[in-house]
Amino acid sequence: MEGEKETKQNGQNTLENQPDSQPTTLSKNAKKKLLKQQKWEAKKAEKKAQTKEQKKKEGERKRKEWEEKLSSCASEEERLKLIESRRELRKERMGKRAEEKEEKTQRLRKAKEFGLNIVIDLEFADLMTDSEIHSLVQQIIYCYAVNRRCASPGHLWLTGCSGEMENQLQRLSGFDRWIIEKESQSYIEALQDQKENLVYLTADSETALDELDLKKIYIVGGLVDRNRWKGLTMKKANEQGIQTAKLPISSYLKMSSSQVLTVNQVVEILLKFVETKDWKASFFQVIPQRKRGETDPEEPERVDREELEDEDDEGEPSEKKKQCDEVPSAQLN
Numbered sequence: 001m002e003g004e005k006e007t008k009q010n011g012q013n014t015l016e017n018q019p020d021s022q023p024t025t026l027s028k029n030a031k032k033k034l035l036k037q038q039k040w041e042a043k044k045a046e047k048k049a050q051t052k053e054q055k056k057k058e059g060e061r062k063r064k065e066w067e068e069k070l071s072s073c074a075s076e077e078e079r080l081k082l083i084e085s086r087r088e089l090r091k092e093r094m095g096k097r098a099e100e101k102e103e104k105t106q107r108l109r110k111a112k113e114f115g116l117n118i119v120i121d122l123e124f125a126d127l128m129t130d131s132e133i134h135s136l137v138q139q140i141i142y143c144y145a146v147n148r149r150c151a152s153p154g155h156l157w158l159t160g161c162s163g164e165m166e167n168q169l170q171r172l173s174g175f176d177r178w179i180i181e182k183e184s185q186s187y188i189e190a191l192q193d194q195k196e197n198l199v200y201l202t203a204d205s206e207t208a209l210d211e212l213d214l215k216k217i218y219i220v221g222g223l224v225d226r227n228r229w230k231g232l233t234m235k236k237a238n239e240q241g242i243q244t245a246k247l248p249i250s251s252y253l254k255m256s257s258s259q260v261l262t263v264n265q266v267v268e269i270l271l272k273f274v275e276t277k278d279w280k281a282s283f284f285q286v287i288p289q290r291k292r293g294e295t296d297p298e299e300p301e302r303v304d305r306e307e308l309e310d311e312d313d314e315g316e317p318s319e320k321k322k323q324c325d326e327v328p329s330a331q332l333n
Ligand SMILES: C[S@@+](CC[C@H](N)C(=O)[O-])C[C@H]1O[C@@H](n2cnc3c(N)ncnc32)[C@H](O)[C@@H]1O
Pocket: 200, 201, 202, 203, 219, 220, 221, 222, 223, 224, 225, 227, 228, 229, 230, 231, 232, 233, 234, 245, 246, 247, 249, 259, 260, 261, 262, 263, 266, 333
């Protein structure tokens, strides 16, 4: 592992950080991937600018409408009434929001006792480039946001949360208020009395999950590696003598590429399964269509991400969540 750590690069989109290779020119396949990623990034920037412009226009339209409404008032009394009713409406809306927020908080607190235990293992920072660490942080934000919205949230852990990973997470506004277990120790130390219940989720396992067991603790590798570190988590779990399992993807889907998913996709699938008890529905709702080989006429509707993007509290900037949702295919390992 020591030798592997030395391969950390500075966030460049080249394939030069292959574990056993010297810097080389990009292969045809890598060039294609890079081009695809660049196109995706350009499209994303364009979309972001368009959304910003639309929001600005909408704000201006509403302001104008309000001013017209005010100026059409027949008397000062009517004008004051209108202002007051708008103030009341706002107050009501804010009260409702605060109520919803409180409900979410209560659900998260309850999840500590009754929720599915999901650990994100953050011990791989040394194996990632800066941009990959950044991506992982975005995925963690997304996991937290999705969990917070769940009717039956999971009990989320961040273990091995130290060094660069911790620095990056601490920089998020509101991170200190997250209702999540933050643990600087490794899961193997922090949860040593529960070793027999630890299950490392890894696409390389021979065991496919059937059910989820609330007594177990499911570990997801906090790694964005563009498939550079093949088999790494499987090796780690085997060395530690803990159980492994993969998601039962092949029983339900024919994927167009590998079955290695991103951290946020895996966490979201687990949460969906808790809610639906249906692997197929969970896969269809979370795995992007471009990664699924075939379309299915019975495909359920995709979850409404817009709703998630509207929320802007507890250090969860909406744009960040969007970035996580649409991880470019180059990052899908
Ligand atoms: C981007 S993958 C990292 C792949 C990495 N090369 C490895 O060895 O695990 C992030 C994490 O998501 C989880 N994961 C991804 N696809 C999975 C699958 N099909 N089944 C179970 N877990 C999966 C694993 O915990 C994995 O470590």
